[in-house]
Amino acid sequence: MRLQNKRALVTGASRGIGRAIALAFADEGADLALTARHADALADVAAAVRAKGRHAHCFAWDVSVVPQIQPRLAEVWAALGGLDIAVNNAGVVRLPKDHPNPTPEAAWDYILDINLKALHFMCEAVAKRMKEQKRGVIINLASDAGLRAAPNAYCISKWGVVGYTQGLAKLMAPHGVRVNAIAPGPVATDMMNCADGQPKDWPAGPLGRYALPEEIAPIAVFLASDDSRAVFGEVIVANSANG
């Protein structure tokens, strides 16, 4: 067990990569705080975590509502009795179909607010608390899309996540807090219209297919565990479609 009795927060834990990370953390002995906007799917993941014998606490919460971040994190800390690991996984690639303002500007704001602005305020609040306790791990979900220059909101948001992670890692390393990122290529999730598990039109990456969420989760386990105690400010790329 590489995360025995560690306490971990995973944002966007209701499906896809976040769900797989939460379950992998539970397999390694961690207790979980799970967040997403919709409570029903979160409850299913919590039940799966509990079935593995670990504690799970659900927080239905939109991470992009910045004033809620501090009070919600206080609830997370109280529920788990502290926090050792925070995974900033919640992310979006497009406006929801039912968005009231389907304009390019609204899409830009929506994607940047969730993928980058919320990640900054989450990291800032978590890092402050971890600095006080002189230990902790932060893992951010970037993307291979954030490693190629492209004039669109998603790529730019993830480009920002890469730079943000590297910068925060330097600031936090002297305080015992490790900050790293994972940059997957295409992964078979709802985000990639793969609810049925069938990859659609996208370059397949070196695996020759989309990665599965369960193939990304072990990278998060590694970064969360002491196995990576010498790893600071790195971006681990998986199945990149960048060529």
Ligand SMILES: NC(=O)c1ccc[n+]([C@@H]2O[C@H](COP(=O)([O-])OP(=O)(O)OC[C@H]3O[C@@H](n4cnc5c(N)ncnc54)[C@H](OP(=O)(O)O)[C@@H]3O)[C@@H](O)[C@H]2O)c1
């Ligand atoms: N799939 C890929 O090919 C791929 C590749 C590289 C990187 N990534 C990154 O990996 C992360 C997870 O992607 P995924 O493919 O697993 O996506 P997904 O299947 O669409 O799941 C996204 C998760 O984030 C939550 N979420 C979205 N917006 C939120 C918000 N404002 N507040 C709180 N929770 C929110 C969703 O739940 P609710 O809708 O209930 O809020 C859901 O739990 C993202 O950061 C994504 O950019 C994905």
